[in-house]
Amino acid sequence: PPVIRREDYAPPAYWIDTVDLSFDLDPTKTRVLNRMRVRRNAEQPPQPLRLDGDELNLARVLVNGQGTSFKMDGDQLVLDGLPDEFDLEIFTTCNPEKNTKLMGLYLSQDTFFTQCEAEGFRRITYFLDRPDVMASFSVTLRADRKRFPVLLSNGNLVEQGVLEDGRHFAKWVDPHRKPCYLFAIVAGCLAAREQRIVTESGSEHLLQIYVRPGDLDKTEHAMQSLMHSVAWDEARFGLKLDLERFMVVATSDFNMGAMENKGLNIFNTKYVLASPATATDVDFDGIESVIGHEYFHNWTGNRVTCRDWFQLSLKEGLTVFRDQEFSMDLARTASARAVKRIEDVRVLRTVQFPEDAGPMAHPVRPDQYAEINNFYTVTVYEKGAEVVRMYQTLLGREGFAKGLALYFERHDGQAVTCDDFAQAMSDANPGSTLALHLDQFKRWYSQAGTPRVTAVGQYDAEGQRYTLTLSQTCPATPGQAEKQPFVIPVIAGLVAPGQGDLAVSLHGGEPATAHTLVLTEPSQQFVFERVTAEPVPSLLRGFSAPVVLNQDLSDAELLALLAQDSDPFNAWEAGQRLLMRQLLAAVTGAGDLAAPLQADAVAALRSTLRRSDLDAAFKALVLTLPTESYLAEQLADVDPQRVHAVREAARRQLARDLAADWAWAFDEHEDNGSYRPDPVSSGRRSLAGLALGMLVELARETGDSVWPGKAYQRTKDAGNMTDRYAATAALVNAGHALAQPALTRFHDLFADDALVIDKWFALQAAAPDRGGDALGRVEALLRHPDFNARNPNRARSLIFSFTGNPAAFHRTDGAGYTFWREQLLAIDAFNPQVAARLARALDRWKKLAEPYRSAAHGELQKVAAHPSLSKDVREIVEKALA
Ligand code: B3K
Numbered sequence: 074p075p076v077i078r079r080e081d082y083a084p085p086a087y088w089i090d091t092v093d094l095s096f097d098l099d100p101t102k103t104r105v106l107n108r109m110r111v112r113r114n115a116e117q118p119p120q121p122l123r124l125d126g127d128e129l130n131l132a133r134v135l136v137n138g139q140g141t142s143f144k145m146d147g148d149q150l151v152l153d154g155l156p157d158e159f160d161l162e163i164f165t166t167c168n169p170e171k172n173t174k175l176m177g178l179y180l181s182q183d184t185f186f187t188q189c190e191a192e193g194f195r196r197i198t199y200f201l202d203r204p205d206v207m208a209s210f211s212v213t214l215r216a217d218r219k220r221f222p223v224l225l226s227n228g229n230l231v232e233q234g235v236l237e238d239g240r241h242f243a244k245w246v247d248p249h250r251k252p253c254y255l256f257a258i259v260a261g262c263l264a265a266r267e268q269r270i271v272t273e274s275g276s277e278h279l280l281q282i283y284v285r286p287g288d289l290d291k292t293e294h295a296m297q298s299l300m301h302s303v304a305w306d307e308a309r310f311g312l313k314l315d316l317e318r319f320m321v322v323a324t325s326d327f328n329m330g331a332m333e334n335k336g337l338n339i340f341n342t343k344y345v346l347a348s349p350a351t352a353t354d355v356d357f358d359g360i361e362s363v364i365g366h367e368y369f370h371n372w373t374g375n376r377v378t379c380r381d382w383f384q385l386s387l388k389e390g391l392t393v394f395r396d397q398e399f400s401m402d403l404a405r406t407a408s409a410r411a412v413k414r415i416e417d418v419r420v421l422r423t424v425q426f427p428e429d430a431g432p433m434a435h436p437v438r439p440d441q442y443a444e445i446n447n448f449y450t451v452t453v454y455e456k457g458a459e460v461v462r463m464y465q466t467l468l469g470r471e472g473f474a475k476g477l478a479l480y481f482e483r484h485d486g487q488a489v490t491c492d493d494f495a496q497a498m499s500d501a502n503p504g505s506t507l508a509l510h511l512d513q514f515k516r517w518y519s520q521a522g523t524p525r526v527t528a529v530g531q532y533d534a535e536g537q538r539y540t541l542t543l544s545q546t547c548p549a550t551p552g553q554a555e556k557q558p559f560v561i562p563v564i565a566g567l568v569a570p571g572q573g574d575l576a577v578s579l580h581g582g583e584p585a586t587a588h589t590l591v592l593t594e595p596s597q598q599f600v601f602e603r604v605t606a607e608p609v610p611s612l613l614r615g616f617s618a619p620v621v622l623n624q625d626l627s628d629a630e631l632l633a634l635l636a637q638d639s640d641p642f643n644a645w646e647a648g649q650r651l652l653m654r655q656l657l658a659a660v661t662g663a664g665d666l667a668a669p670l671q672a673d674a675v676a677a678l679r680s681t682l683r684r685s686d687l688d689a690a691f692k693a694l695v696l697t698l699p700t701e702s703y704l705a706e707q708l709a710d711v712d713p714q715r716v717h718a719v720r721e722a723a724r725r726q727l728a729r730d731l732a733a734d735w736a737w738a739f740d741e742h743e744d745n746g747s748y749r750p751d752p753v754s755s756g757r758r759s760l761a762g763l764a765l766g767m768l769v770e771l772a773r774e775t776g777d778s779v780w781p782g783k784a785y786q787r788t789k790d791a792g793n794m795t796d797r798y799a800a801t802a803a804l805v806n807a808g809h810a811l812a813q814p815a816l817t818r819f820h821d822l823f824a825d826d827a828l829v830i831d832k833w834f835a836l837q838a839a840a841p842d843r844g845g846d847a848l849g850r851v852e853a854l855l856r857h858p859d860f861n862a863r864n865p866n867r868a869r870s871l872i873f874s875f876t877g878n879p880a881a882f883h884r885t886d887g888a889g890y891t892f893w894r895e896q897l898l899a900i901d902a903f904n905p906q907v908a909a910r911l912a913r914a915l916d917r918w919k920k921l922a923e924p925y926r927s928a929a930h931g932e933l934q935k936v937a938a939h940p941s942l943s944k945d946v947r948e949i950v951e952k953a954l955a
């Protein structure tokens with residue numbers, strides 16, 4: 074497929090100032106009349122106007138009201154010999170019912186929805202489908218009144234009324250100019266939860282959440298989250314809601330999480346609908362952060378947008394950072410903030426680090442793509458958010474807020490670049506470390522790969538001096554063999570066992586318990602003074618930079634940090650390092666698998682579990698072993714079955730060695746009373762759920778029937794979905810005989826609730842493989858009457874859960890890979906975007922040991938040889954094979 078390069082960017086040859094769209098909505102043949110005011114961009118050489126289109130039927134083109142000649146060049150409509158300014162009128166039709174790609178205008182449960190980012194608007198009408206062309210939109214919708222009673226678009230409703238033949242209309246005008254990727258319409262039978270608010274600054278707004286009428290009772294949490302979002306953005310950054318009406322609409326057919334269309338966010342139902350009976354704590358948190366994320370885009374993305382799609386992280390990295398900060402600020406306690414931070418870092422390390430080390434590795438600001446949808450990645454989003462976080466770490470909260478204010482002062486209403494953002498941050502903070510090293514800092518945008526930082530310390534007891542040498546390297550990535558040094562902020566403290574954090578001075582400065590070391594050279598020394606005892610260095614606190622830290626700490630030093638580090642992130646990190654070290658030794662060693670963990674590590678986990686000064690949520694994270702995929706990333710030659718066997722053995726060991734402690738933890742943290750999704754009570758549920766899983770696992774060995782019986786009872790009488798799901802998962806994961814009746818009940822109880830049935834599929838597809846039974850189970854589920862691959866949520870819940878289950882997917886006979894290829898090709902035929910995500914499952918095939926490696930390679934080659942692959946999937950598999 075043709076490659077688009079960042080360096081080829083040129084401003085548009087024409088501007089579109091106004092767009093007046095009128096839709097005659099019909100499921101099989103929707104008619105779209107598009108009237109534009111177009112103006113030549115005098116700063117560009119004269120050239121024809123090339124409008125993008127995709128799967129449209131073109132009926133008529135008028136320039137200044139006159140028929141005109143035009144050419145087609147592939148999908149583009151080309152007009153030549155145009156005046157400098159003119160009215161352009163284009164009439165097309167499209168077929169929403171046949172739109173299985175869910176890009177452009179489509180139908181979901183008899184309701185019309187649109188998805189335009191990145192390049193879906195061209196599937197609605199011919200246009201300059203690029204984010205630097207911003208226009209004022211007005212939209213008239215006409216549709217059958219009974220079947221499509223609610224008609225929505227961006228902005229304000231200015232007119233509505235009844236038409237003949239049972240139809241009606243609504244006219245919407247968006248007061249803000251916007252790129253077409255933020256355009257949206259919705260038409261169907263929906264009901265809204267409404268809330269009028271008065272903001273801190275006194276303005277009044279109407280918030281609405283539209284869902285299918287039967288789902289109204291599941292919108293309270295989404296509305297609360299939206300109200301919190303509005304208040305937070307105004308309080309933390311002074312960013313106000315700029316619309317009279319802000320709408321969120323939910324659909325069950327959606328390619329991703331949600332979309333920030335101006336004033337009319339469209340959401341996957343997964344991130345809107347929740348009730349205690351149907352949604353888990355994780356779902357409640359997901360809703361809060363995605364509602365926040367899309368709302369925050371109203372400023373970071375919509376008021377200031379991207380010049381081109383290479384700049385995607387300008388809005389995505391920044392908005393992820395903002396939604397992370399929002400969730401942390403709502404969490405309130407320091408411990409709950411740390412838990413959120415640990416969860417975010419876990420995602421980064423288990424998904425983004427592998428991406429950055431594999432065939433799809435790309436900089437936060439990519440240099441090229443074949444299909445832009447393939448670059449909505451964890452690198453652009455999550456690593457991009459870490460880059461934004463580093464500005465805040467270097468500048469402080471206030472300096473960062475000043476930088477953001479300057480960014481809006483300069484660029485409100487514009488389409489800009491990552492460089493513009495960096496410049497505003499720097500200019501607002503003259504003399505700062507960032508300003509001093511700005512060009513070098515910007516390498517975070519241009520260089521791919523996860524940097525390695527090595528730390529070596531030396532203590533001079535007599536001089537009470539501690540010298541820390543930090544050095545950095547970065548591995549090669551596709552197209553980037555050599556890397557230049559990064560600017561890496563390393564927040565550091567020195568912990569003296571038995572005394573806690575030492576107040577020390579750095580290079581003769583004021584004594585403090587934490588210092589931000591800024592590593593800019595390949596290697597640098599930092600000298601701490603007044604170090605009164607031999608310390609254990611606590612580095613990269615709060616995960617202050619997205620790097621791998623190599624540090625030779627002994628088991629005893631790690632145990633000291635786990636018990637005493639004042640930074641909860643690093644306390645957790647020390648525990649994980651210790652566990653990882655022992656698990657990896659068991660994977661690579663030949664030793665027996667009965668007990669991969671050493672006694673002192675188990676004892677430390679026990680005392681963490683029993684501590685009364687820690688939150689349950691934090692304890693649950695400390696007591697959760699590193700994931701199989703994170704373990705695999707540390708190895709050169711991965712045998713996924715061996716990794717699985719070792720991790721499972723360690724889980725059994727923990728279940729056994731801490732049996733009495735798990736029983737205590739369950740009884741102590743068990744649900745008591747009404748459900749609230751706050752961090753404290755959800756943390757208790759999380760720890761109780763972990764404990765129950767361990768106790769049921771242990772019962773497999775001991776033959777005990779008490780804990781499985783308790784779990785089964787819970788699957789029947791749990792007061793909320795978090796507990797019900799945890800109990801069902803405990804039985805399913807242990808392969809217990811009670812799992813089947815529990816699953817049957819679960820299905821019967823929630824047969825009408827699609828999001829819960831998604832959980833039912835996911836739970837089974839993600840369960841440990843026992844003797845190779847997982848694939849057969851998944852194949853049987855594929856034939857279940859509730860399965861439907863055309864619904865992305867359902868496809869993800871079964872097929873993606875299976876490929877994300879390492880021991881089930883990586884079979885010595887390669888049958889998991891064959892299944893992957895078949896599903897991938899089937900889905901690619903109707904929804905390339907979803908297929909391209911599934912294609913990523915074999916990104917890391919070159920790391921696999923035999924026989925997995927050859928089997929995976931063979932299936933990848935078969936996919937690549939398929940004659941009618943989408944360009945989405947082609948780009949992924951060609952990179953994987955390169
Ligand atoms: N901006 C959208 C993502 C669009 C994805 C297009 N393939 C959602 C978000 O990041 O908020």
Ligand code: ZN
Pocket residue numbers: 366370388389392
């Ligand atoms: Zn986003």
